[in-house]
Amino acid sequence: MAATAGTVSRASAPERPRPLMQRIGRAVLPAYTGLVVIYLFLPIVVMAVFGFNDIEGRFNFTWQGFTLDHWQNLFNRYPALNQSLLNSLTVGIISTLVATIFGTLIGLALTRYEFRGRTPLNLLIFLPIATPEIVLGASLLAMFVSAGIGRDLTTITIAHIMFNISFVVVTVRARIAGFDRALEEAAMDLGADEWTTFRKVTFPLIFPGILAAALLAFALSIDDFVITQFTAGQTVTFPLWVYGASRIGVPPQVNVMGTLIFFIALVGIVLWVVLQRREMTAVPTTVDH
């Protein structure tokens, strides 16, 4: 490169200046990173800040003054909002639990066992991820209606479990694929039966993958709008309530709840990172052979 040519003649100087491209890179990279971070977090900051906005009237669009009122009266003003949040948490927790258990088992089966239909299943598991949500939602609605099933919290939960399973399988499968089967054989060699081997060796080692999958599933469920809209019937979840309220003005309580959900997610992610870290120091040094 042209920039490096200049450095050759100065090679004997005590401290060689870095090549130009490198110097530009050193300046640009932090700026670029900073911009991306701002781009990602600005909406969240705005959301959190407007949770403290002392608004007049219904609209929470312009800054009018600081108040803790919305935090203090988080659950006192809009019973329907409370109910919708409760619904979302219920669906989120149940669908995450069920999808994580089933998804982990499917992930194990897909990586562990040779069986007829394994290859197609490996691809089919991607379908719910790849299919546009709107299509999934519409067909779920058609299915529930034609089967004569009334839509309520149960149908929402069923729908969420469905798409969450795919995400869990994909996440957990990646983790299990890097798992050394010899570790399980070693456990059995040392007297552990299948169940003990799973408890003492397999599970602890794939746990970070399972936790990541569960976090992802919960995050996907708690703010799902499209599929929920089709399968909710008269039931209102948090995203549905916010969407409905947006036409008449979203109350700052929504910002506060959003901020809380964000921090709960943050705690989960930090927990996961800590686990990963701990594990990084425990990855076996692979010896070739």
Add this chain to the structure above:
Amino acid sequence: MPEADVRLDRVTKRFGDFTAVDDLSLTMERGEFFALLGPSGCGKTTTLRMIGGFEEVTAGTVYLGGADVTELPPFKRNVNTVFQNYALFPHLDVYENIAFGLRRRRVPEGEVRAQVKFMLKLVDLPGYEKRRPNQLSGGQQQRVALARALINSPQVLLLDEPLGALDLKLRKQMQVELKRIQSEIGITFIFVTHDQEEAMTMSDRIAVMREGRIEQLGRPEELYERPASSFVAGFLGVSNLLDGEVVGRHGELVDVQLGDGTLVRAPAAASNGDTHVRVGVRPEKLRVTSSHTEAPRSVEDTNALEGTVLDASYIGVSTQYIVQTADGHKLTVYAQNLETSGASEALADGQTVQLTWRPQHTFVIARTDRDVDATPQYEEGQVPS
């Protein structure tokens, strides 16, 4: 008759159409250091895994200490394994790795502590309790794997190329260590390796495997001095093989006529009654002398062949010659540098020489089709270091 510790009775293992272990019968005696030796892919690991219970047998029976264990899962067999890549539990520290087996048997904590301590001392790693496996070197991981297996006082210890991942110096050191530990605790070791030197230096007995079968079984010196096939001869060191016909017998010796008409003598017992044979002699058993300095000796007590030196390479302790016989065979000779010192005193390329050796040092193997394709692979390039 020593007690049988492990017995394989006509064991076969097939993966689909492929037969990895083929109708194999084998008995390992209590307390012996037994090696399964063979080239990569010959079925050593599969055999070991069937003893450990990790691979179902397709046919045949596996006995441990007289009891049929063919159907038992690994955790119900009183054997332990040192895996090829150690397979230490990455989420547990050294202490918990070693204690794993005792915990499964709910041994009280105090005893666990004492035994782990004893084991760490045995494998020369005291003070390493709190380390994680990835904080250990290859050799240390290997020792932990050994301690983790031995703490369960197994009847038999299975080792699958345990030294394969170590560098040469460490490997030599661990060979000595393993031998020491084995004689200290006195249990049967079954050791898989593709390294003939390792097998020879460590084992009481060696089974040479080839394509899922036992090619020859015996003590190291038996295999080396009296290989039963070209394959064994070639796999355990360098050998010179010459085709011939048995044409006569003189007491303990038989006369074998080589392709060029030369008569050589070999122990009659080795010829096994075959007429189409192949005679072999190890490179270090050959004496090379320049033809004009010494008259040919009588065939009675010495075998002799004429040849020309194709190549002489000085390798310190010895000089290696490649000598071509009149009918084109190339023979390898290791001449100890007892009196010579340096390449200048070696015989020169192109010089006519005489090769002599004692009939007792000749081995005879039957000529079969199987040998023809196997020999060239191992004849050259396997110089014991």
